[in-house]
Amino acid sequence: MASEVTALYDSSGRENKKGKWENFRSNWKKILYLICFGLSVSGFDFSTDVFTGLELLNIINNAPGESETHLVWGTLTFLFIWIPGLMVGIQRFWAFCTFEIDLRKTVSNDEENPMNVISGISIDDSIEDSAVSELKRTKIMYYQMWKEYPITLFLCVFCFPVGVIFAQFWYIYAVIINDEAMMKQFDFVTTRMRSFEAFFESGPQLTLQMFIVFYTGTWTEIQLASMCFSLFTLSSTAVFSDLLYAKLKDVKTTVFFLASVLPLYFSSVVFNVGSLIFTIIYLRYYAIIPIIFSFALKSLAAYKLKFSYRDSLEMAFCNITVIYVGPAESKGKSSVESRSLFMMFSTIISMVVFDSILVILAVLFNLNPTILKFWKEILIIPGDPISLHSLNFVIGILILMSFVNLALFVAAKYTNLTQTGPQILSQVGGIINKIDDLDNPEVKSGEVFAEIQNLTLLLYKPYITEFKSVEVIEQIENLSKLLHIRKCKGLSKTSKNILEASNNLNKVLDEQQPGVSTSNILHKISGLTRLLQNSENSKTAEQITDLKIFEEIHKIRSLLGRPEIEISSVHLLDEVKDLIQLLIKPDAHNVTFDKHDGTGEKIIDGMRSLRTLLKNPQIEITTSQVLFEIKGITDILNRSDLEMSSTKEEKKILGSIKNLRNKLESNSEHTHSVEIIEEINALMCKVDID
Secondary structure: OOOOOOOOOOHHHHHHHHHHHHHHHOOOHHHHHHHHHHHHHHHHHHHHHHHHHHHHOOOOOOOOOOOOOOHHHHHHHHHHHHHHHHHHHHHHHHHHHHHHHHEEEEHOOOOOOOOOOOOOOOOOOOHHHOOHHHHHHHHHHHHHHHHHHHHHHHHHHHHHHHHHHHEEEHHHHHHHOOHHHHHHHHHHHHHHHHHHHHHHHHHHHHHHHHHHHHOOOOOHHHHHHHHHHHHHHHHHHHHHHHHHHHHOOOHHHHHHHHHHHHHHHHHHHHHHHHHHHHHHHHHHHHHHHHHHHHHHHHHHHHHHHHHHHHHHHHHHHHHOOOOOOOOOOOOOOOOHHHHHHHHHHHHHHHHHHHHHHHHHHHHHHOOOOOOHHHHHHHOOOOOHHHHHHHHHHHHHHHHHHHHHHHHHHHHHHHHOOOHHHHHOOOOOHHHHHHHOOOOOOOOOOHHHHHHHHHHHHHOOOOOOOOOHHHHHHHHHHHHHHHHHHOOOOOOOHHHHHHHHHHHHHHHHHHOOOOOOOHHHHHHHHHHHHOOOOOOOOOOOOOOOOOOHHHHHHHHHHHHHHOOOOOOHHHHHHHHHHHHHHHHHHOOOOOOOOEEEEEOHHHHHHHHHHHHHHHHOOOOOOOOHHHHHHHHHHHHHHHOOOOOOOHHHHHHHHHHHOOOHHHHHHHHOOOHHHHHHHHHHHHHHHHHHHO
């Protein structure tokens, strides 16, 4: 509720007012369009219905002289105004019991891209983005609106005319402030509310008023206006509901679409509503038989085309007066084709059922015009020759209109004039089937890839606002599989291109949050490093250096610092040994040493680290191994380029001699008297006698 109150206020002050004025100037065509075809139509339709009801109840009287009070008809007129709100409430209850519960059960979490329909709409993170269609996203958005705009939608249920007007104002306000999230919400809501208004209010209202006129023989200007607006609402709403599915963005395209399909829907309304009214007027209670029969056949057709049970019932009811699919989406392989097939089946069912009734009535009118007694009470009596001529003419016009409606539908289906983007795009599969049926297609791979490129360019168009990364990856994977079949030639010449493409994919990954496991990354690295053994080192400016190699080794080596990784000392020391061996190979001509690069210090640091490891009692070593290395290290002191020992360094020498002497004392099995005396004499020579 707070969002409805605070939406009209903004703390940005003058800047906000200036922004609204700029948005109004840039969107004035759409605002005018919404006022003329949305707010005005609904307002006039409800107003004329209310005044008609007041006239029937004799509360107001525009006719000269005494007028009769029609309590039942006046009550029904007002009842039909409120019935759409009841249907909105039933739909909301149905959604609460089925849609929201089933959605949580049937879809799983997508770790890569949890669905957020639009900003400002809270969607459960357990919903998988790839499993939810764009249309279902819109439906979810509609259900979430009950939490954001409860007052407006509450009015839509309990005071439908006021709620619809409120929703229309909210939509215009969203366009003025250029709030895309709010526009998407109220675009769907106002279209759905207009659908309920048309099929649950305007259709029954038009039928009722025509019935009243035929049985009273009188009418008023307001009553005629009410019937005209109801007829216009019926024909236009079916178009606007399909506009929601077509997703036409700009006003120019929308107007062209309306101009091209309006004759189809208008002829459908004239035939369906005319036949329905004619049947009800001249059959009364018997009219329920063809109506239920038509409703049952259309429900069955929708259900067989994989529409949901609820959508099948709604579509069948709405198609009593006009061909209509609206936002319903089939669960079959091709939802677009299913929608088109249902419209065709609906047209044929209405044509067969009601044309049959019209033919039967025409026969009865001409052979036995008094078979039903109440025919004498109707404005146009079949027993009157002049009236009979008029009835035959009306029946002929209605039957002709049914064939015109079918012809217009076929023309719309098999031409691109009224096809939407998804319908045109769905023809690609049919084109492939036609090519397969040719004896000699003569299609070259270059031509196929050129068309694939053209389809890919669609994704850059502004009317495609977003697409899922998983869809892109699936297409890349499908194309990469072509490299493994025998038809693919010249693969060795494209190795560099493959690596460049792989590099472009790697750039997409977020360095801070890659979203993939370490083992997966190492597996991919392993797949690339197997190529290094036989790869050529470029002699150009891109020539590889040891620095590049050690940079990558450093990245991998840093993984060993993770506490969850168990390190085997054997494996690590084997790698250290192999790396050091590169420095002491006798034929290692590519190894350079520089006195000023600190190589000696790094070697001593490495020896110190290894010496520290040998203090660990868990490492098994022998005295012979240690003494051998000590002998080898002391031999290095004989290098002629080494300076003489300082006093501090001589103490280190004496400390080392002490350690070695202790090792001699612990060995009692062998004597080396001669060698010991020689070393004593040598040390005595170092003593300063003075």
